[in-house]
Amino acid sequence: MFKKILIANRGEIACRVIKTARKMGIQTVAVYSDADKDAVHVEMADEAVHIGPPTASESYLVIDKIIAACKQTGAEAVHPGYGFLSEREAFALALKDNGIVFIGPNPHAIAAMGDKIESKKAAAAAKVSTVPGFLGVIEDEVHAVKISDEIGYPVMIKASAGGGGKGMRIAHSAGEVAEGFRLAKSEAKSSFGDDRVFVEKFIVNPRHIEIQVLGDKHGNVIYLGERECSIQRRNQKVIEEAPSPLLDEKTRRAMGEQAVALAKAVQYDSAGTVEFVAGQDRSFYFLEMNTRLQVEHPVTEMVTGIDLVEQMIKVAYGEKLTIQQSDVKLNGWAVESRIYAEDPYRNFLPSIGRLVTYRPPAEGKVGAAVLRNDTGVTEGGEISLYYDPMIAKLVTWAPTREVAIEAQADALDAFAIDGIQHNIPFLSALMQHPRWRSGELSTGFIAEEYPEGFAPRQPVGEPAEAMAAVAAFIDHMLNARKRKISGQMRQGHRVSFDRDRVVTMGESRYDVQVLDDGENIAVRFFEGAGGRETASHTIASAWAPGQPVFSGTVDGKPVNVLVRAIPNGLLLAYRGIATRAYVYTRREAELAALMPVKVAADTGKKLLCPMPGLVKSIAVVVGQEVKAGEALCVVEAMKMENVLRAERDGKVKSIAAKPGDSLAVDAVIMEFE
Structure with a gap:
């Protein structure tokens, strides 16, 4: 068996390969760019070799640097992971020429199957049923439109060397084909160094x-x-x-x-x-x-x-x-959620920055389920704009699909991330979606179920009541801690408490009473102040102030709620519901209701950068009249090109950015009259 292998990748997949190599008694070599010098995969490997600047085209995609790292360390073989050089015939051949084993298929298979155009030809020859399409190389936009007209709409434009959704567009008209062709070629060139694309029929309502x-x-x-x-x-x-x-x-x-x-x-x-x-x-x-x-x-x-x-x-x-x-x-059944550094409330735009908090749920057996978390980051690390925004892959296994989904929902609720935006609220909401749970799926699921984009679930029903009970419990524990610090509560002695409180979450108000008899804590709900009791929940938890996750039980049922302190309240997240919770005395609630609502500043005449990114191009000039839907500029973030369009008709007053500029979230790109 190999004594030493090199992993020509980064992030969670590099860590994943290192774990198995270690289990097999094989030494590992990591490679890293300037942006990854403190990365987890670098720390995990037995050796690490620096291969260049942050940009992948100058580091992870440079074949000669990978081979040099192998020779420097004596690595006998290379595992490419996925992405980067994993499907490059030239890489496998170069390794072979240098006496290094490629841990992947032979170069012939890569050429025949890694290229999407060639793979379809091979599939047709092997009598595998294929989707109608044009398998040749498309010359230009006019050629792409002609082919699409012949196939019939909708069509899918795809990068021949692509993967991971890069260089892929669905088009429903000739106009969309022309634009999609340009964008797909550009993304393909940027991500894979190969701008060839092809067109095929898009199957409606597919899986x-x-x-x-x-x-x-x-x-x-x-x-x-x-x-x-x-x-x-x-x-x-x-x-x-x-x-x-x-x-x-x-x-x-x-x-x-x-x-x-x-x-x-x-x-x-x-x-x-x-x-x-x-x-x-x-x-x-x-x-x-x-x-x-x-x-x-x-x-x-x-x-x-x-x-x-x-x-x-x-x-x-x-x-x-x-x-x-x-x-x-x-x-059994296994479910995997991809946790990304992106903002689900802003159309899933990429998010970068430091992971101030990163506390995944513990791996291993949880009841009837098993939890696995494949990750390549750690608390204090940074999410860079140079690479894919994946943070982790959360996997749950259980004897049945229903139990695996429920275990996934519980695990997502217990996954604490702060410092950047992430898609856990969206994933949590998906786990509760009845269509997902029933298995009635299609690739159009998200577009069909969230046509206006994702908005947080509103705090209503049983989940909201559980959150209100947890908020009241946390408030009670915080107050008990204050009393203990101030000397109002003797060390080791719990006093029986019975307190009236008001919990507000968004537009919802809950009149509750917190009862602590020294043994158990219960939260009783009433129809308004002095009204009849509607529910009572017993709360048990070892939660302590400062912990990012409330883990405990509500009426004996395990519940995980993400908790973050905000001024005068708590930010809670549970089952896809993210809300601000405030716990008041009755008098405080009366006064809070009188406070004016803060009005957001009007930014309607400004184009703000929706994500951290690089300005690729500006499509307008000062003084130009623009129509709603017209392209204004292209911003690249995490290997994806995003076209920013005019929301309404207007005239460009000023342009504050230029191609090549690196912009932060909400940076002004241009203003309109």
Whole structure:
């Protein structure tokens, strides 16, 4: 077996590979850019080599620097992770030329399957059902529009060397094709160094289902079941699960056998993923093949018990697969949520900065479930604008889908992140969505269920009452601490308390009474001051002031609520509900109701930068008349180009930014008359 391997990647996937290598007794080498000098993967590895500036094109994407790092450290093999150089035939060939083993498929398989255009040709030759489309290289916008007209709308424009949603656009008209073609080519060039794109028919109301395959260098190939990745936003997967709630055993076998046939046709010899678009009637069509480890591989590992990274390393060393198709059994259900540094309340725009708080829930067995957190960050670390905004992948396994989802919801509620914006509130809300829970999915799920974007769930019903009870409990504990500090409560002695309080959350008001008999704390709810009692909840928790998560029970049921102190109140988050909670005495509540509401400043005549990013281009000039919907500028953030458009008709008064400027959130780009 290899004695030392190098991981040509960063973040959570680098950490993931290091964990398995360590388990196998293999030493590891990390590589890092200037931006990653203090990263977790650098600390975890046995050795680390600096490879250049923060920009990926000057560090992680430079083949010569990776090879030099291997020679410097004596690394015998390279695991590429995903992204960066993982699907570059040139990288695998360069390693081979230098006597270094590539822990991935052979260069021929990468060329045949890693390129989306070539992979579709190979799939057609292997008699795998494919989506109608144009598999040649598209010359220009006019050519793209002509092809799209022939195929019929809607169409999908995709980068040939793409992945992760980069260089991908859906177009419903000729105008959208022209713009989507330009943006897809630009993103593809920036992210992959290859600006070729192709066009194919977009299947309406589709589901995204992929088959994990595993092959060795002796002609053996098996499939390890499927993953469903239909919950996507802007073609980027958000939640994945294994198995799929759509498939039956017959369809699973048919998809798996087609995936294996395709892999064998190109002599595939590593872990890889054959992706399909599926109809609600279980019809399916080949989409593409990813010749690498997928981001969502943990859900397959959880339901099969097979370590894919370990298998990749063994296969690369030349060992035969010891697993046969009959050995593969799907056990239970796994759900994965991708936790990103992005603001769900501002159309999921990227967020960067320092992780002032980073407290993931503890991994391991939790009741009937198992919790896993794949991450590459730690408290105090920074989220950079140079790379993908992923913070962690939170995975839960349980005997059934329902229990796995409930465990995922509990784990998200217990995941404390502060200092940057993140998408946990959105993920928590998704876990409560009845359509998600029923398994009635499609790739249009998020667009259909959140057409106006995501807004926090309002504090109503049982979850809101639980939050109000927790707020009253926390207020009571804070007051008890103050009394203890001031000497009003003797050390080791608890006094029985009975206090009337008012809890406000948004527009909701709860009249409550907190009872502490020295043994238990109960919160009773009333219909207004002096009204009849409507509910009573017993609270138990070891929560202490300063802890970011309230973990305890409400009426014996485990509850996790994120807690952050704000002036005169608390910011609480639970089950996708994020709200400010204030706990008052009756008199304080009367006075608070008289306070004027602060009015936000009018910024309607300014174009503000919605995320930290780099100005790629300015499309207008001072004095120009613009129409609503017209493109004003393009801002790049975390490898994605974002077109900022005019919200209404107007005239440009001044422009405060220029191409190449690095802007902070809410920086003024231009003003209008």
